[in-house]
Amino acid sequence: NAGVTQTPKFQVLKTGQSMTLQCAQDMNHNSMYWYRQDPGMGLRLIYYSASEGTTDKGEVPNGYNVSRLNKREFSLRLESAAPSQTSVYFCASSPSRTSSTDTQYFGPGTRLTVL
Amino acid sequence: GESVGLHLPTLSVQEGDNSIINCAYSNSASDYFIWYKQESGKGPQFIIDIRSNMDKRQGQRVTVLLNKTVKHLSLQIAATQPGDSAVYFCAEREAAGNKLTFGGGTRVLVKP
Numbered sequence: 281n282a283g284v285t286q287t288p289k290f291q292v293l294k295t296g297q298s299m300t301l302q303c304a305q306d307m308n309h310n311s312m313y314w315y316r317q318d319p320g321m322g323l324r325l326i327y328y329s330a331s332e333g334t335t336d337k338g339e340v341p342n343g344y345n346v347s348r349l350n351k352r353e354f355s356l357r358l359e360s361a362a363p364s365q366t367s368v369y370f371c372a373s374s375p376s377r378t379s380s381t382d383t384q385y386f387g388p389g390t391r392l393t394v395l
Numbered sequence: 396g397e398s399v400g401l402h403l404p405t406l407s408v409q410e411g412d413n414s415i416i417n418c419a420y421s422n423s424a425s426d427y428f429i430w431y432k433q434e435s436g437k438g439p440q441f442i443i444d445i446r447s448n449m450d451k452r453q454g455q456r457v458t459v460l461l462n463k464t465v466k467h468l469s470l471q472i473a474a475t476q477p478g479d480s481a482v483y484f485c486a487e488r489e490a491a492g493n494k495l496t497f498g499g500g501t502r503v504l505v506k507p
Contacts, residue, residue, distance in 0.1 A: 284438075322484055322497035323439070338494065370438050382488075383429060384495060386438035 282306055284387035286371050292393045293361045301356040301390050303371030311374045312354035313338075313384060314346060316367040323370065329354055361394045368392070405502045414472040416501050418485035421466060426490040430459060430470045433482045433500070442470070442483075447490075472503075480505045 287302045305312065310331045315323040315338075325338030329348040343365060345357045354373075358365060368391050372384040408414045420428070426447040431439035443454045445461050445468075452459050458471040468485050482502050486495040 320499070322499045323486075323495075324497075325494060328494060372438075382427075383441050383444060385441065386431075388438050389436075 284371055284373055284385055286369075286387040286390050288390060289388070290391050292395065293358075294395050295362060297361050297394075298357070298359050299361065300358075301369055301371075301392075302353070303355065303387060304353045305371075305373040305385075306352065307373060307375070307385065308351070309373035309375050309385075310351070311376065311382070311384075312348065313372040313374075314344070314354070314356045315370045315372065316340065316365075317370060317389075318367050326356065326369075358392075361392075363394045366392060366394045404499070405504065407504045407506060408475050409506050410477060411474055414470075414475045414479065414503055416470040416472075416483050416485075416503065418468040418470075418498050419466060420468060420485070420487045420498075422487060422489055422496070423466065424489045425487040425496075427488040428459070428461060428468050429486045429488075429495065430457075430468075431484045431486065431497075432479075433484065435481075439484060475503070475505050477505050477507065479503060 313328040314326040327346040371387045374384045429444040430442040433439045445452045482500045485498045
């Protein structure tokens with residue numbers, strides 16, 4: 281049971297390039313999330329998916345798109361990377377769509393630098 | 396908008412002493428709170444949670460206290476160890492939703 285896995289671990293892009301960050305979970309969780317973490321700041325939600333087939337915007341969705349490929353996988357795509365998207369990206373999952381106590385479990389993160 | 400914040404950005408504590416990390420929240424509709432620990436280069440790791448119908452919950456060496464009157468959350472770590480050195484985040488979830496709002500984090504440094 282690997283939990284939440286993310287690829288790649290590190291990535292350097294030039295402005296305008298595109299890329300997709302991959303996330304997978306093997307805990308049979310329904311909900312999945314993408315966050316970004318900038319220095320000195322907490323985690324900010326980019327997009328989330330409450331269940332397979334649904335996605336919703338979070339706090340900072342501009343410049344990103346997501347795909348909930350199946351129950352296990354949730355990808356984040358940057359169509360045209362900008363230096364402001366330099367950050368550490370975390371994927372997370374939680375067991376149910378809505379629950380009174382629904383802990384999110386996080387992956388190890390992807391460190392992205394946009395030059 | 397609603398936000399979760401922390402009072403102290405850095406906390407230095409002597410090994411063996413108790414640590415107290417504080418967090419203020421502003422959304423009175425929040426019904427669930429979590430503390431996460433993040434070590435350098437790793438993702439946040441769940442420590443302990445508490446529902447709004449409780450005011451105290453204890454785990455192994457950790458205790459979370461919730462004061463809804465003043466919208467305050469704290470994490471107490473007993474007998475702090477070098478392995479407790481990390482950044483600690485509080486997070487809140489609004490009732491009827493599954494999105495978490497995170498605070499900015501407090502760095503705990505344990506001195507030998």
